[in-house]
Amino acid sequence: MFDFRIEFPRLKTPIALIIDDPAPYVNHLYYLKRYLNPKYPAYYEEFKTIPNDFLEDFISVVKRWPVKGKFSVIPNPAGQGYLDEGLRGYPKEGVERWIRLVKDEVAPLFDITPEMITHTNAIDLETGELLPMHEQTWASRQTAETLTPYIAKALETLKKLGFETSGVTSPGAFGIDVEAEYVRAVLNAVKKVYGVKLAWYFLKVDERSHVVYPRLAYLDKYRGEAVVSIVSGNDDVIWSTMTPESRRSWSRRRLLEYADCYITGDGKAGRLVELLNAGSYVVFHTHWNSLWSNDARHGLAVMEEVLRRINTLVGDRVLWMKLSEIACYYAASKTLDIHVDKSPDHLRLFIDNRFPCPDLTVSFNCGFKVDEVYLEKGSFRSGWTEAKTSETVMKLEKSVDELRPNTWVQKGERLIICFDNRLGNTVEVKAA
Structure with missing residues (x-):
């Protein structure tokens, strides 16, 4: 799930x-x-x-x-x-x-x-x-x-x-x-x-x-x-x-x-x-x-x-x-929509958020051990088979202690990502 x-x-x-x-x-x-x-x-x-x-x-x-x-x-x-x-x-x-x-x-x-x-x-x-x-x-x-x-x-x-x-x-x-x-x-x-x-x-x-x-x-x-x-x-x-x-x-x-x-x-x-x-x-x-x-x-x-x-x-x-x-974080947390494209070794998460905010922190079960996470600019529309990306904003760092801005950590199969949603709206996750 x-x-x-x-x-x-x-x-x-x-x-x-x-x-x-x-x-x-x-x-x-x-x-x-x-x-x-x-x-x-x-x-x-x-x-x-x-x-x-x-x-x-x-x-x-x-x-x-x-x-x-x-x-x-x-x-x-x-x-x-x-x-x-x-x-x-x-x-x-x-x-x-x-x-x-x-x-x-x-x-x-x-x-x-x-x-x-x-x-x-x-x-x-x-x-x-x-x-x-x-x-x-x-x-x-x-x-x-x-x-x-x-x-x-x-x-x-x-x-x-x-x-x-x-x-x-x-x-x-x-x-x-x-x-x-x-x-x-x-x-x-x-x-x-x-x-x-x-x-x-x-x-x-x-x-x-x-x-x-x-x-x-x-x-x-x-x-x-x-x-x-x-x-x-x-x-x-x-x-x-x-x-x-x-x-x-x-x-x-x-x-x-x-x-x-x-x-x-x-x-x-x-x-x-x-x-x-x-x-x-x-x-x-x-x-x-x-x-x-x-x-x-x-x-x-x-x-x-x-x-x-x-x-x-x-x-x-x-x-x-x-x-x-x-106010911005709470509005985002109550209104954003997501689209997920997933394969055994790759996951793309598109986030449609009308109230972009820094330090947006999301988590989900990705089903594989993560190697790299990228923040990208993307788009998705009804009828498309998958989300499309236009630009890679940055590679997110793996956190070694506490979660900081633009970092990620994996606990078991659960991936937790903190990123600046004002810079990008799509997260690309690659398996090890």
């Missing part, structure tokens, strides 16, 4: 860290309490500004430990001004330096997305006036036609700043009540601003399920269009580090207890380990305010310990990926 499977990339579990809510200077929680909901906790209003040097602290952590994921940049934080024009009450050079640091130091590791426009009050695109409701409340009454220009405005602002993205982040539960409309709007906006046909969004959290996978929210396979919903598998347990009670009682023991919620000091327990051991994607999120902890920065210290534990204790089992990379 051929038993074709799409494996995790490089046989490692995809893992990603999501950072919600960053912006230069503006603490959006202050504005949420003051202008939208006075019943929010008092500590929301304790600080109006998050100092820009906190970004430098964050960068030092993510450069010290391997990590990838998603990092939001709010285009018009709390309605205080579009970032490409400047923020009211804050120095323009400070805003520009913050953006430059994100572009130079954060963007190589994290997808940069808008978290819609203000993350507080919805904004009237025609007048620029703030509306007396949260963006997620406004979104719950919209259609794809009205959501599209709103999301596009957020993306256009980031594009003016020099960021490229194929995804967005929902502020709060933005879009959850009209998700079918939201999905269409995300795709339409990403296509309009960046010309991209594979879009993704972060909206949902599932901190209890044994396994948490991305979800294919929309697919038009023959147009090569898709939208992937990326789901976080944990709660933001360090949110409470903002509270006065947490800050007053802080200790090294508390830091380690928080880290244990993600992964214990021996790497055997914690929510992220549960997901890893269950064969799940491991996507987890936190917030800029959670890391900053109302200037105590305790949350960032916890996250550094979490990253240290992940990379030292289970680092050989995971592959850090941006959310765009996860």
